[in-house]
Amino acid sequence: MASGVPGCGYQFRVEGAGPTIGGASRSAVQGPAPRLAVRPLINRSFEPNLETRYTNYVRHEFSTGSGAQVVPDVDEADLVLSGEILSVGLPTLSFSQTATTESRTEVVIRLDVEDVRTKKKIWSQTAKGASEFFITQDLQFNRVLQNRALEQAGRFAAADLAGRFLLYLESDQWASAQRPGGPTAPPTP
Numbered sequence: 001m002a003s004g005v006p007g008c009g010y011q012f013r014v015e016g017a018g019p020t021i022g023g024a025s026r027s028a029v030q031g032p033a034p035r036l037a038v039r040p041l042i043n044r045s046f047e048p049n050l051e052t053r054y055t056n057y058v059r060h061e062f063s064t065g066s067g068a069q070v071v072p073d074v075d076e077a078d079l080v081l082s083g084e085i086l087s088v089g090l091p092t093l094s095f096s097q098t099a100t101t102e103s104r105t106e107v108v109i110r111l112d113v114e115d116v117r118t119k120k121k122i123w124s125q126t127a128k129g130a131s132e133f134f135i136t137q138d139l140q141f142n143r144v145l146q147n148r149a150l151e152q153a154g155r156f157a158a159a160d161l162a163g164r165f166l167l168y169l170e171s172d173q174w175a176s177a178q179r180p181g182g183p184t185a186p187p188t189p
Contacts, residue, residue, distance in 0.1 A: 033067060033068055033069045034068050034069070034078040034079050034169070035068070035069050035070075035071045035076055035077045035078045035079070036062060036066070036068035036069065036070050036071065036077060036078070036079045036080070036081055036113070037070075037071055037072070037073060037074045037076070037077035037079070037080050037081065038055065038058055038059045038062065038070060038081045039055075039074075039080060039081065039082040039083075040052070040055045041054050041055045041058065041082075041083050041084055041085055041109070042083070042084040042085070043084070043085045044084050044085060044086055044087070045085050045086065045087050045088040045107075046088065047085075047088040047150065050085055050088070050150070050154070051085065053151065053154065054085055054107075054109065054154045054158070057151075057154050057155050057157075057158040058081070058083070058109075058111070058158045058161070058162075060158070061155070061158040061159045061161070061162035062081065062158075062161075062162045062165065064162075065159065065162045065163060065166060066162040066163075066165040066166050066169070067165070067166040067169040067170065068165065068169065074116070077116055078115070078116055078117075079113050079114065079115060079116060079122070080113070080114045080116060081111055081112070081113050082111070082112055082114070083109060083110055083111035083112060084109070084110055085107065085108075085109055086108040086109065086110055086126070087106075087107070087108045088105065088106070088107050088108075088150070089104075089105070089106040089107075090103055090104070090105055090106075090146070091103065091104055091106065093132060099135065100135050101134065101135055102132060102133070102134050102135060103132070103133060103135055103146070103149075104130055104131065104132045104133075104149070105130065105131050105132075105133070105146065105149040105150050105152075105153045106128060106129070106130045106153065107128065107129045107130070107150065107153040107154055107157055108126060108127070108128050108157075109126070109127055109128075109129070109154075109157045109158070109161065110124070110125070110126040111123075111124070111125055111126075111127075111161050111165075112124045113165070122174075123165060123168050125161055125164050125165075127157045127160040127161045127164070128157060129152075129153035129154055129155070129156035129157030129158075129160065130153050130156070131148075131149040131150075131152035131153040131156065132149065133145040133146060133148065133149040
């Protein structure tokens with residue numbers, strides 16, 4: 001496929017399938033994609049009702065960008081992901097003499113992946129997601145802005161963790177763990 005730009009003499013050529021969203025193609029990674037079941041996250045923060053939303057963010061990000069095939073049931077899985085929302089913080093970013101004008105939500109999530117066959121933890125990572133929001137005079141609108149920032153921070157953390165898991169699957173650690181007698185200790189975060 002060739003595309004020309006009129007008048008400049010340059011031509012752009014693209015051959016092959018092009019880049020793959022989410023990393024290398026399955027043929028570049030050894031073997032089929034591992035099947036991953038995602039357990040509901042445990043909310044250890046003081047912010048209520050985050051566990052369902054954040055579990056859905058993790059499921060979505062791991063199904064699109066982790067190199068694993070997310071399955072609904074542990075019985076169908078090779079790997080099981082579990083985790084917890086460790087903390088939610090709301091530090092002030094800017095303020096005047098009388099009020100806060102901008103704030104940030106910071107969310108810390110830790111995920112563990114266990115091999116179903118061996119019952120050993122093969123991967124563990126912690127990630128922080130953050131998102132800023134402005135403070136207005138309307139308290140209800142401020143809560144809406146804070147909720148949106150919490151959602152965005154959760155999505156950022158889930159995407160970061162899915163990307164890290166993809167790197168793990170593409171690494172030599174994953175390949176050696178799949179061989180009989182491979183390493184049993186989880187990698188250091």
